[in-house]
Amino acid sequence: MLMFISQVCNIVMLLVKCTFPCPRNVLLMTLNGSQFYTYSICNVEEREQDNWLRTTFIQRHPLASRVFVELKFIVRDCNSFDGASLICKETFNLYTSESDADVGTTFRKSQFKKVATIAPDEITGKNEMHINTETRVVDGLSRKGFYLAFQDIGACIALLSVRVFYKTCPGTVQNLATFPETVAGAENQPLTEVSGVCVDNAASEELPRIYCTEEGKWAVQVGQCQCKPGYEEVKDTCQECRPGSFKAEASSDACEPCPANTDTLEHGAVLCACKDGFFRAPTDPSTGPCSGPPSAPRDLSAVPQPSVGRLILSWTPPEDTGGRNDITYSVECQRCDGVVCHPCGERVRYEPASMKLTEARVSVSELEAHLNYTFIVEAHSGVSQLAGEAQRPPSRSNVTIFLHYTGEHPPQITTMRLVGRTSTSLALSWDVSPRPRPQLNIRYKLTYHKKVSIFCFSHQECPEIKLFVLCIILVLCQYGCFYLFIPFFFVFRKRNSHTRQGPEDTYFSTPEQLKPLKTYVDPHTYEDPNVAVLKFATEIHPSHITKQKVIGAGEFGEVYRGILKAPGRKEVAVAIKTLKPGYTEKQRQDFLSEASIMGQFSHQNIIRLEGVVTKFKHAMIVTEYMENGALDRYLRDHDGEISSFQLVGMLRGIAAGMKYLSDMSYVHRDLAARNILVNNNMECKVSDFGLSRVLEDDPEGTYTTSGGKIPIRWTAPEAIAYRKFTSASDVWSFGIVMWEVMAFGERPYWDMSNHEVMKAINEAFRLPAPMDCPSAVYQLMLQCWLQDRAKRPRFGDIVSLLDKLLRSPESLKTIADFDPRVSIRLPSTSGSDGSPFRSVSEWLESIKMSQYSENFTCAGIVTMEQVLQMKTEDIKNIGVRLPGHLKRIAYSILGLKDQTSTLSVFAV
Known part of the structure; x- marks a missing residue:
């Protein structure tokens, strides 16, 4: 874009300062209705010509250090003058002089410096006229204004027009970012960086920037604004989604129509609510459709098989599935003796099971003769529990049958x-x-x-x-x-x-339920590990991956948050693991082996592999992005903010993922809260399937044997002693994860050394119940820590028990006994070395509550004697509001008050 400073000869009057001789002609001309001056001189027959023409003072834009001067002129051919060709010239000179003020008519040649010699492309003869146009650059301007001057040394010329201008990049809106008009840079600054501002209702994680070139053109935008949730891009603006449509995330996508069985009457909707009678299951995406409960199973029939003492129940799936494909069935049995009916109890056996059936058929055995049996088959889906008693149509069908055996079975x-x-x-x-x-x-x-x-x-x-x-x-x-x-x-x-499972009435898995659908294949069994990668992982072209921000560092290199935009697929957020430069071929194979393992898994509680980059210089592993990061850090950041019910729900997800791995005969070996990732829905997913792991930063974090490193605090005794890694040892580790979760990320066994941990476990010490831990949950932990691995529950049993607890939240209200001295490791009023706490801040640091040091100081509580006098209400009054933090401090003070004994951490 050109910004004109002045258009000499038709706008700005020229002030002429002449040496000998002066210009002969200043003519006023009219062209297309506009008047303008023409300056001409033609002293070609006189020697030593030095004629000057100077402009008035031209003010400079503060940012325009570089201006352009466009000249339109005519030059007479010297050969057209008889006898004057030897002294005649066909060029003239352009000069400039800077100044901070208008000097009026004062003129000194010494103040001017030459810009260029101007020569015509075409000269004018006797019978024809040619107008020339030349543009020259005046660079490096820094003062408030300047003058232009033209020197003639013996030519026959006419100056028709002079334009003075600078270039700018015009104000613009690009990718929903507004950029102001910007003066183009000088020759030594070819690109000028300009910051932009997102338009209304748009946002950007990175400040939008763009570059203005020296030619006044925009180039190379960095950072892109995207319309906020509830808004879509319409002609460089973000407009609200119309009723009946929504947009859940900030993106460049358009608003989408509300999915099936949802609606919204609002403008700018982020989500669409379910219609009456329709629901979303906890595992359903919030942007997906809603569904209803299924109708009743149809055509329920019972066929006795007296010869083998069993009954075959079969039925037809519901006519209306409610829009879901996760339909399962449960079978309830009642036996009737006369007019009284009772539940059949545990004596009756079902094959394959009585609950969570996926096939419309079940075999029932161990039935008694000469009784009426009523079987009720109910269809379930992910929303059945949400629908509750209000669900319509009903999802239950029943059939009654009288069994009459003639003696094949005794009473x-x-x-x-x-x-x-x-x-x-x-x-x-x-x-x-x-x-x-x-x-x-x-x-x-x-x-x-x-x-x-x-x-x-x-x-x-x-x-x-x-x-x-x-x-x-x-x-x-x-x-x-x-x-x-x-x-x-x-x-x-x-x-x-x-x-042995205790009073929790655990559901145990049948052999059929434990049978894996497929078996994990160790990628190291392949002669060429690259073949395993190609078999189990999808190759991604690096151009489809955009790295945005470093979010961590792994053993092999940095980990980025980024975007994956594959052809034909929606743009998704991903985590990108990279392989650092200078790697060996073995490191590359070890790095990619994790992808070979992950690529075999497909479960909602296992981290999902999106693909790999192997055919280019920089190898990468691309997985789904988990917004809340590692579970241990997430719990520490939300200490006391998450209910026991939610914590148990998170544990259920981890157990479900481990059941899936166990069913595939995969042993994790390093199950710990640090290796569980959490998304923005608080859904937990098992991760870290690398075969060469750095388990902890501190030297004592692992126990090295001839077979490798072991994370002592999470590892079962038989795995430490004999390297017996099995699903049972993973169950032990899961018990430690349960303790970490219920203790909000506390370090297992606190500050005990690895040697102390091993000694304590061998002497039957087990971690005490965390504060506010439900008794049923702690009892399950103890079952996971049984010394005899054969007696530990399987992951299928654990999932069933946690499901039962979640279905009966009242069962979580009974709290396990809590000893603050053990759980917080405070022997009397002393620190971990037995010496008294020297200050309140030292005490708070020991219980990981140092963030409240200033609260205690502001309240005037600066000695441990004052701390011992505090009550729960006093703790609230100084600003401790989170329930978990309030209880931790209160229990710690309770432990400090107990002066009668010193606790041994190895006491059973």
Whole structure:
């Protein structure tokens, strides 16, 4: 863009200062209705010409250090003058002089410096006229204004027009950023950086910038503004989404129509609410459609198979799935004796299960003869629990069947009673269900033996061996006699293994449920590791990846937050792991092996691999971006702000991810809160599948054996001692993760050394319950830390128990016993070395509450004696508001007040 300072000869009057001789002609001419002056001189026959023409004072724009001078002129051909060609000239000179003020008519040649010699492209003869146009640059201007001057030394010329201008980049809006008009830079500054401002209702993570070239053109914009949630780009503005549409995130995308079963009547909607009767499951994206509960299963039928003593239930899927594809079924059994119906109880067996069925069929066995059974089959989906009792249409179907067996199965003993005893005899009676028909020839036989410790659930239940009559019944039917001792013994042993789970009524996995859908393949079994990468990971072209910001550093290089925009796919945020320069081929293979592992997994609680870059110089691993980062740091940053129910929900997600890995026969080996990532929905995902891990920064963070490094605080005893890494050792680690979560990121075993940790575990010490930890959750931790790995629960059992706790939030209200001296490690009023705390700040630092040092100081509490006098209300009054922080400080003071004993961290 050209900005004119002056247009000499038709706007600005010229002040002429002449040496000998002066210009002969100043003519006023009219062209196209406009008047302008023409200055001419033609002293070609006189020697030593030195004629000057100077402009008036031209004020300079403060930023215009470089101006352009455009001249229009005519030069007469010297050969057209008879006898004057030897002294005639065909050029003239351009000069300039800077000044801070107008000097009027004062003129000194010494003040001017030459800019250029001006020569015509075409000269004018006797019979034709040619107008020349030449532009010259005057650079390096710095004062308030300047003059231009023209020197003639013997030419026949006419100066028609002089234009003086500078160049600017015009004000513009690009990518929703407004940039002001900017003066182009000088020759030594070819690019001028200009900062912009996002238009209304737009934002940018990085300040938008653009460069103005010396030619007055915009180039190379950095940083892009995007319309905020609820707004879309319309002709360089951000306008609100119209009713019926929404936009959830800041992006360059347009507003989208509300998905199915949602709507919004508002302008600028960020999300669309579900319509009445429709819902989103907790795992559904907030931008996705809403769905309703399924209708009832259809055509429910029951087909008895008396020869094998079972019943086959089958049905047709619901006519209306509610718009979901996660339909599962549950089967409820009731048995009716006369007019009274009762739940069938645990005796009835279902294959494959009674809940979370995905197939419309189930086999039911262990049913009794001569009874009416009612089976209720209910369809569920991810929104069934949200729909609750108000769901319409109902999702339940039932069928009633009377089982009539003709003797293939004997009646069953339901209750046994001790009627009387002597020193040598016992009198017993029992009930039979159903009552045998008269024509059946039924006889019974009883055996007994001593009760021994193998049947004890704990040493409290059987402190001594005594004579015990086992209700082991021998039933004889009309076809003969057979013993039930051995089958009952195995059932008893199986139930004993259930009992070890404690009072939480854990759901245990059946063999069919534990059967993996597929098995993990170790990429190191491939002769060429690159083949494994190509088999399990998608290759991404680096041009589809945009790095935005460094968010961390891994073992192999930096980790970036960035954007992946693959052809045909929506732009998504990603994390980008890079391989630092100077790597060896082994480091490259180890780096990419993590992608070979991740690429085999597909589960909502496992970090998702987007792809890899392997065919270019800089290798990269691209995964989904988890906004809240590592779980341990997230918990520490939100200490006391998350409810127990939410924490258990996070643990359930981790357990589900580990169940998936366990089902695939993959052992993680390094399960810890630092290796769990959290997204903006507080959903947890298992990560860190590298085979060569740096586990902690401090030298004592790992325990090195001939096989590698071990994270002591998270590792099961058998894995430390014998390198026995199994899913059971991952279960131990999960118990430590549970403790980390309930303790809001506290370091397991606090400041104990690795040697102390190993010694304590071998002496049966276990981490105490964190503050406010539900008893049921802590009991599950203890089950995960059983010394015998065979007795630890499986991940499927853990998921079932956590599901049960989440379905019954009341079960989380019973809090485990909490000893602040153990959990915060405060022996009496002293620090960890046994010496008294020297200051309030030292005490607060020891319990990781140093952020409140200023609160205590401002309240005048500067000695430990004053701290000991504080009550809960006093702590609130000094500004401690978060419930978790309030309890931590209060419990710590409680521990400080206990002067009667010193706690050993190895006490059981």
